[in-house]
Each structure stands twice: as C-alpha cells, then as structure tokens.
Amino acid sequence: MSVESVFQAVIDLDPAKVVADVNAEIAAGTAVNEILNQGLIRAMDVVGERFSAGETFVPEMLMSAHTMKSGVEVLKPYLTGEDVKKVGTIVIGTVHGDLHDIGKNLVCIMLEGAGFNVVDLGVDVLKEKFIEAAIEHKADIIGLSTLLTTTMCVVEETVEAINEAGLRDSVKILVGGAPLNQDFADRIGADGFAPDAGAAGKMARELVL
Ligand code: B1M
Helix, strand or coil, rough: CCHHHHHHHHHCCCCHHHHHHHHHHHHHCCCCHHHHHHHHHHHHHHHHHHHHHHCCCCCHHHHHHHHHHHHHHHHHHHHCCCCCCCCCEEEEEECCCCCHHHHHHHHHHHHHHCEEEEEEECCCHHHHHHHHHHHHHHCCCCEEECCHHHHHHHHHHHHHHHHHHHCCCEEEEEEEECCCHHHHHHHHHHCCECCHHHHHHHHHHHHCC
C-alpha cells in the first residue's frame, strides 16, 4: 500500500476505494500532505492532461472530482487545526462563470486551520454577491478563485466592483487558482496571491496580522 494506490483509485473513479486507501495511509503514518498532493491532486492533474488530449470528457472529469472529494473529506480533520485562535473573517467563492470548487474547498479548509471564520459562497458567484456578503459578515478578506483562463477577466471585474463599492479601506483581496500568478494579482490590484491552499492560509494571515 502507498499513496500510489490512492492516486490509482481516483484514476479508476472508485470513491469507496479512495476512502479506504486514504484511511489506510493515515493509519500507516503517511504524511497528510503527501496523501493530498501525491495521491489526490496528482490524479486530478492527470485527468486534466487526458481531457486536454481528448482522451477523457466532461463526465469523467465530473466523476473524478466527486471521487477526489471523498478523499478530501477523510483528510479534512487532519488539515484543520483545533483550538486555533480566530484571526478574522474571509468571504470566499469561485467567480461568476466558473464551476470548479475542489481547489477553493481545499483553500477553505486551510483557511479554517489558519484561524479564519470562512464564509463560503460556493461557485459561479456574482461580484455583487461578494460585496453584499463582505458587508454582511464584516469580512477582513475577500477570496476570489478561478480555474479557467476565460474567467480571469471576471476576477479583475470583481476587484474593480469591490473598489467601486468603497470597501478597500476595510477589506483585503486574496486571489488564486491555476491560471493566476503574482503578476496578474499585482496588475489587477489584489492584495495577495497564493499558488496553493497551504500558501493561501499563510498569505491570509499576513494580510490581517
Ligand atoms: Co474543468 N477544466 N472544465 N472541470 N477541470 C480544467 C481547469 C482544465 C485545466 C482541464 C484541461 O483542459 N486540462 C480546463 C481549463 C483550461 C483553461 O481555462 N485554460 C478545464 C475546462 C476547459 C473545463 C470546461 C470548459 C470543459 C467543458 O465544458 N468543455 C468546463 C467549464 C465549466 C465551468 O466552470 N463553467 C469544465 C468543467 C469541469 C467539471 C465540472 C467537470 C470538473 C469540476 C468539478 C468541481 O470542481 N466540482 C472539472 C475538473 C475536475 C477539472 C480538472 C481536471 C481538475 C480541477 C481540480 O479540481 N484540480 C482541471 C485540470 C487540472 O486542474 N489539472 C480542469 C485539483 C485542485 C486541488 O487544484 O483547483 O488548481 P486547483 O486548486 C489549487 C490552486 O489552484 C489553488 O489552491 C488549490 C489547492 O492547492 N487555489 C487557490 C485555487 N483557488 C484558490 C483561491 C485562493 C488561493 C489559492 O485564494 C482565494
């Protein structure tokens, strides 16, 4: 048994085996980050490569997402620390036009572990909704996620709308997702960029502390 087995179970679209193998790896003392990165996330990268190559299609991508989520659920208690002092509130979502949520959900887990009260607005979130929720929950940070190059412009438009709503004195903006980078974040005037979920937790703390 190794993380290779977790990886293969995601590729085989077998959620029950993913749950069993992740539990077995935890019991064997394998590092949680290794199970996540080398088992679950690596499998999603392979699924994406096969989709790009025309070898798999949207239904398989959807099923692999469902399969991966079952593994993340098992890991969740190990990723969130208990008794972490609350440091602030973050309103987060995947921007309008984008339905990807696995990465954003992992970011939510790591933000909770980093001490944040997380208000998750889900996927396909309109810019107005981010603004309303930030006001309602007195957010310290708004987190914007996207996985599609076609919705990078929506991230920019959402930042502009937050600026126009006059929230920037009280709210910082954190952006992330595979097509984004630090240069993009700087160009659109975001306060922070994080390449992965662990970095998102660290960056969010830097923004408020
Ligand atoms: Co889609 N999809 N997908 N997909 N999908 C990608 C993203 C793609 C790269 C696949 C490919 O072609 N190789 C490609 C995008 C290409 C591009 O834009 N250049 C793509 C496409 C094209 C599409 C559709 C357009 C396909 C179609 O319909 N023809 C369609 C779009 C639908 C829409 O959103 N409107 C589509 C649909 C789907 C499904 C619904 C079937 C499913 C998503 C299910 C779900 O999420 N519930 C799906 C999946 C599963 C994928 C891949 C295979 C896996 C995504 C994933 O979960 N990765 C993906 C290929 C890939 O990523 N390799 C692909 C694992 C996850 C842990 O990583 O999301 O990058 P990631 O998150 C990371 C970081 O990015 C970062 O931290 C996370 C954790 O470490 N991060 C943040 C993310 N958000 C952050 C926010 C932060 C900070 C960090 O601060 C706020």
